[in-house]
Amino acid sequence: MTCVGYxxxxxxxFILKGKAYQYNYDESSLVNIIFRIxxxxxxxxxxxxxxFTPKKLSAPIGLIAFxxxxxxxxxxxxxxxxxxxxxxxxxxxxxxxxxxxGCTFLPALAVLLNAxxxxxxxxxKYLFLILLAGNLFIAASLMNVTPKIFSGILSSRIxxxxxxxxxxxxxxxxxxxxSYYGELLCLIAVVFLIVYYKVISLKFILLxxxxxxxxxxxxxxxxxxxxxxxxIFILLLIIVNAGALGFKKLIRRRYFxxxxxxxxxxxxSVIIGTTVIVRHKLNxxxxxxxxxxxxxxxxxxxxxxxDRIYMWESAWQQFKSSPVLGDRFIxxxxxxxxxxxxxDSLMSTGLLGTIxxxxxxxMPFLMFYKLNKTxxxxxxxxxxxxxxxxxxxxxxxxxxxxxxxxILSALIIxxxxxxxxxxxxx
Numbered sequence: 001m002t003c004v005g006y007x008x009x010x011x012x013x014f015i016l017k018g019k020a021y022q023y024n025y026d027e028s029s030l031v032n033i034i035f036r037i038x039x040x041x042x043x044x045x046x047x048x049x050x051x052f053t054p055k056k057l058s059a060p061i062g063l064i065a066f067x068x069x070x071x072x073x074x075x076x077x078x079x080x081x082x083x084x085x086x087x088x089x090x091x092x093x094x095x096x097x098x099x100x101x102g103c104t105f106l107p108a109l110a111v112l113l114n115a116x117x118x119x120x121x122x123x124x125k126y127l128f129l130i131l132l133a134g135n136l137f138i139a140a141s142l143m144n145v146t147p148k149i150f151s152g153i154l155s156s157r158i159x160x161x162x163x164x165x166x167x168x169x170x171x172x173x174x175x176x177x178x179s180y181y182g183e184l185l186c187l188i189a190v191v192f193l194i195v196y197y198k199v200i201s202l203k204f205i206l207l208x209x210x211x212x213x214x215x216x217x218x219x220x221x222x223x224x225x226x227x228x229x230x231x232i233f234i235l236l237l238i239i240v241n242a243g244a245l246g247f248k249k250l251i252r253r254r255y256f257x258x259x260x261x262x263x264x265x266x267x268x269s270v271i272i273g274t275t276v277i278v279r280h281k282l283n284x285x286x287x288x289x290x291x292x293x294x295x296x297x298x299x300x301x302x303x304x305x306x307d308r309i310y311m312w313e314s315a316w317q318q319f320k321s322s323p324v325l326g327d328r329f330i331x332x333x334x335x336x337x338x339x340x341x342x343x344d345s346l347m348s349t350g351l352l353g354t355i356x357x358x359x360x361x362x363m364p365f366l367m368f369y370k371l372n373k374t375x376x377x378x379x380x381x382x383x384x385x386x387x388x389x390x391x392x393x394x395x396x397x398x399x400x401x402x403x404x405x406x407i408l409s410a411l412i413i414x415x416x417x418x419x420x421x422x423x424x425x426x
Contacts, residue, residue, distance in 0.1 A: 003404050004127060004385075007134030007181055009035050010161060010172045014141075036102040043106040050113040062413040063112060065360040069345075070105050072353035073329075073399060080329050088329075089336050100400035108406035115414020124381045128192070128211070131185045135214050138178055142221055157223045176396055179222025180388075183231045185215030187388055190235060191381050230391040234384060308395060311338050319346040326350035329400075337398020344399045361390075364409045367416035379415055386412055 009032060077100060080086040081093040088096050111118075141160050161172035189212035193205065219227060311331050315338035318327035329348040331338050338344045342361075345354045368376065368383050376383075386408035393402045 003407050004131050004181070004184060005134065006177070007137050007173065008130065011134075011137045013172065014161065033098070036098050039107055040102040043110040046110040046114050047106065050110075062360060062363045062410075062417070065356045065363070066109070066112060066410070068356040069349070069353055069360060072349050072356070073345075074100075074105075076326060076329055076348050076353070077400070084328070086328060086330060087335065089334070096400065099403075104400055104403040104406050107403065108410040111407050112410035112414050115411055116417070118411070118415065120378060120382070120415065124188075127381070127385070128185075128188050128208075131181065131188060132207075132211050132214070134181055135185045135211070135218050138173065138181060138218050139214060139221075141173070142178075142218075158221065175222045176224045176226065176392075177222070179219050179224035179227035180392055182215045182218030182220075182222060183227040183388055184385055185211055186219060186231060187215075187234060187384050188381055189215060190238065191384055194238065195377055195380055226392055226395045227388075230388055233391075234388055238384070307333075308339050311336075312340055312343055314338070315340065315343040315347040319343070319350065322350055324350045325352055329398075337401065339396050339398070341393045341397070341399055341402060341405065348399065360409070364412040364416075367413060371416060375416075379412065382408060382411055382415070 012035075013032075077096060081096060087093070138160070142158055145158060145160065146156070157175050158178070159171040159174045160178070163170050163172055189208045192208045193212070219231060311333050314331040314333045318332060321327055326349045327347055329344075330336055331347065338347055342354070342358070345357045349357070364383070364386060368379065371379065386405070389402065389404040389408055393405045
């Protein structure tokens with residue numbers, strides 16, 4: 001749930017509040033606090049159980065780098081929040097602590113310590129089902145909010161469930177989140193169809209096809225450039241590295257059946273897409289994601305930059321002002337994170353914290369690269385989701401809010417260190 005289950009948390013808020021689409025922060029925060037308490041309790045139980053179990057810890061090098069960085073970063077948070085009196089936007093310091101430790105550090109540490117006990121086949125199946133349920137809720141919410149189901153959604157950039165924090169309004173599901181969860185569902189569907197085609201049932205294949213359509217819909221509906229670009233890049237990466245991943249032979253064995261199913265899927269998709277365009281008189285030039293991708297090639301113009309670039313520049317200048325220890329955990333532009341976890345680390349902890357952070361960051365890539373073809377195929381879904389999350393964290397979010405990055409990276413390090421033989425059956 002801490003990895004990909006956030007839309008389901010929002011769904012709980014929606015169910016408890018009825019059909020309202022605007023909430024006070026305290027009303028939505030209460031649900032999130034309950035979830036965080038649950039995550040914290042489970043994480044502490046797993047950590048303490050592992051500590052008091054006289055067995056060798058898996059991935060000791062990764063564990064040391066992980067704990068060392070978080071020790072430095074925790075000191076930074078405490079110093080900034082308690083001594084310097086800094087605030088993350090208009091949120092309380094308890095919001096930062098609950099995110100940093102209840103949703104990120106402790107769950108990731110629990111996963112890192114106990115990854116060798118995870119059954120990867122069951123885990124990937126649960127990941128898929130949670131993502132599917134979350135995307136169904138997102139799609140249903142989009143269709144409920146927008147009068148024109150398809151043309152209205154695709155021609156605008158919709159955000160869901162406003163939350164009032166003091167005098168300002170934010171969204172529980174912003175456009176980046178909508179596209180991001182659609183991207184994750186698309187990617188996991190692609191891996192199931194291409195890599196695990198031989199070992200999944202026909203019913204599950206049909207479910208995966210539906211999931212891929214749903215994921216594409218939410219990916220386009222969010223109209224966020226980052227998830228769209230990263231989805232295309234990772235998809236091409238999978239195709240280009242087909243031989244290295246060891247499933248060319250698998251595709252050849254089932255080539256005819258896969259081709260027939262793929263052709264049916266393409267034909268149905270074209271028919272549905274054409275029907276939608278004709279029925280709703282949808283002008284391609286009015287599709288929001290197309291306009292935003294075109295705008296990406298036109299900026300900066302006349303010296304104007306994206307807000308992100310200003311935040312990156314601020315983070316870099318803050319690092320240069322204090323390169324060893326870092327400056328503060330928030331930027332000087334809008335008192336939030338820098339929307340790039342590496343710059344966030346430099347800004348917050350300087351070289352002292354960034355060195356162990358980069359060492360930890362490299363480990364999932366190096367450890368996955370060293371696996372044989374069989375193990376790569378077994379862990380491919382987890383690695384692809386991690387890769388998508390990492391790439392998004394380079395343009396959105398901050399160190400203490402990207403719990404998906406920390407948990408999935410910890411899972412890969414732990415699983416790659418495990419000598420257990422994995423088996424995927426669905």
